[in-house]
Amino acid sequence: MALKIGVVGMRGIGNNHAECHKKDDLAELVAVCDIVRERADEAAEKHGVKAYYSLKEMLAAHPDLDIVDVCTGGFENGSWHFEPTMEALDAGKHVLCEKPLSNQVDEARRMVARADELGLYLGCNLNHYFTQPADGADERLANGDVGQILYCLHRMGPPGGEFTYGGAPSDFRDKDAPYFHVKAFLAHPFSIMRHFCGDITHVQAFMDQPGYRSSAGDVMLSVNSIHVRFASGAVGYLLSQRGDSTFGLGGWWSVEVGGTRGSFVIENCVEKLSYYPAKGSENADALEKMAGFGSPAPIVTNSGVTDFGATFPTRIHAFLEDVTNQVPRASLRASGRDALATLEYTWAAIESYEQGGALMRPQPLPQLRAEPPVESK
Numbered sequence: 001m002a003l004k005i006g007v008v009g010m011r012g013i014g015n016n017h018a019e020c021h022k023k024d025d026l027a028e029l030v031a032v033c034d035i036v037r038e039r040a041d042e043a044a045e046k047h048g049v050k051a052y053y054s055l056k057e058m059l060a061a062h063p064d065l066d067i068v069d070v071c072t073g074g075f076e077n078g079s080w081h082f083e084p085t086m087e088a089l090d091a092g093k094h095v096l097c098e099k100p101l102s103n104q105v106d107e108a109r110r111m112v113a114r115a116d117e118l119g120l121y122l123g124c125n126l127n128h129y130f131t132q133p134a135d136g137a138d139e140r141l142a143n144g145d146v147g148q149i150l151y152c153l154h155r156m157g158p159p160g161g162e163f164t165y166g167g168a169p170s171d172f173r174d175k176d177a178p179y180f181h182v183k184a185f186l187a188h189p190f191s192i193m194r195h196f197c198g199d200i201t202h203v204q205a206f207m208d209q210p211g212y213r214s215s216a217g218d219v220m221l222s223v224n225s226i227h228v229r230f231a232s233g234a235v236g237y238l239l240s241q242r243g244d245s246t247f248g249l250g251g252w253w254s255v256e257v258g259g260t261r262g263s264f265v266i267e268n269c270v271e272k273l274s275y276y277p278a279k280g281s282e283n284a285d286a287l288e289k290m291a292g293f294g295s296p297a298p299i300v301t302n303s304g305v306t307d308f309g310a311t312f313p314t315r316i317h318a319f320l321e322d323v324t325n326q327v328p329r330a331s332l333r334a335s336g337r338d339a340l341a342t343l344e345y346t347w348a349a350i351e352s353y354e355q356g357g358a359l360m361r362p363q364p365l366p367q368l369r370a371e372p373p374v375e376s377k
């Protein structure tokens with residue numbers, strides 16, 4: 001039976017999620033809600049469901065909801081996630097929350113703890129690894145084609161530069177929020193690095209911004225250079241920027257994971273996976289095995305997908321599938337705990353930057369209880 005869904009926060013992303021639920025056989029969209037009445041009404045009309053102007057009203061009118069999908073934003077794109085998520089969990093609903101789980105790490109810790117206490121699923125829309133290239137890379141890792149992972153190099157940030165800069169932001173967000181980009185965006189690249197390489201134990205960060213931002217009075221630290229060590233001993237590097245420059249190799253989103261048996265590179269998130277067999281491996285041809293610095297030719301897979309938007313229905317379907325199948329909570333894909341990890345790393349990066357690049361140890365993640373999930377009320 002399809003899971004009954006109510007979406008909270010009906011602007012761009014809420015409408016996107018609502019559309020995904022409508023098209024997914026595992027879901028039945030039954031209600032939408034926004035504190036701005038016109039947005040709720042407009043979305044309700046568009047999706048053919050009922051409008052509510054508070055989550056409280058929506059929960060009262062639909063006690064049979066299975067999932068509340070939190071698509072609010074707020075300060076630093078995350079300050080309005082905590083309240084609706086806690087309210088929905090307390091009402092016995094599973095929750096899918098947009099990233100970042102919160103703009104405050106202590107709130108995110110409480111959200112994960114509450115879902116765990118209540119035995120409910122808390123997922124996060126960490127959609128960037130719900131792609132064909134990431135699936136292909138997972139397969140390479142599982143087959144042993146990468147061997148022992150030694151490093152991870154990741155770059156993420158929309159293309160731009162001084163010609164596209166729109167001036168100091170007029171809204172409140174960036175003026176008083178030097179960490180807007182760090183808190184609102186790094187959930188994605190950190191989720192990628194952790195997905196492929198595991199937990200991060202050490203973080204060192206430098207942050208800056210281009211001169212055109214500072215002369216416009218914009219305080220956002222939009223260029224972030226972050227060096228990490230993984231629990232496995234592998235090392236990693238993340239370079240993130242917010243439309244300040246245009247990445248060359250690999251486009252706006254690229255990751256390279258290198259190991260003792262081979263390396264893979266994903267370009268433009270959804271587009272292309274290249275596997276580079278290690279020199280001397282049976283995947284590398286004989287000539288290349290012999291040549292001095294010659295690298296074995298990569299095995300390239302183009303997905304044929306160029307639209308990043310394709311990650312939304314795929315990720316949402318995975319959440320619906322996990323809830324339908326009642327997977328153990330620890331196996332939930334892109335869980336609240338996974339999202340908390342990205343915030344612990346973000347907080348360590350901020351602390352490191354504030355201490356002039358000091359080495360930081362992110363707070364370890366909580367262990368989830370082993371009980372099976374409860375049915376939503």
Ligand SMILES: NC(=O)c1ccc[n+]([C@@H]2O[C@H](COP(=O)([O-])OP(=O)(O)OC[C@H]3O[C@@H](n4cnc5c(N)ncnc54)[C@H](O)[C@@H]3O)[C@@H](O)[C@H]2O)c1
Pocket residue numbers: 008009010011012013014033034035036039053054055071072073074077078080083084098099100125126127184
């Ligand atoms: N995963 C991704 O790739 C991705 C991409 C873009 C944005 N996002 C995230 O999606 C979220 C939403 O983005 P957006 O651009 O649509 O945000 P937005 O701020 O434009 O819209 C949020 C809506 O939520 C409503 N709202 C706020 N608090 C509410 C409450 N308590 N109850 C009901 N409605 C409430 C607001 O009135 C507004 O209409 C953000 O957290 C953002 O970080 C994720």
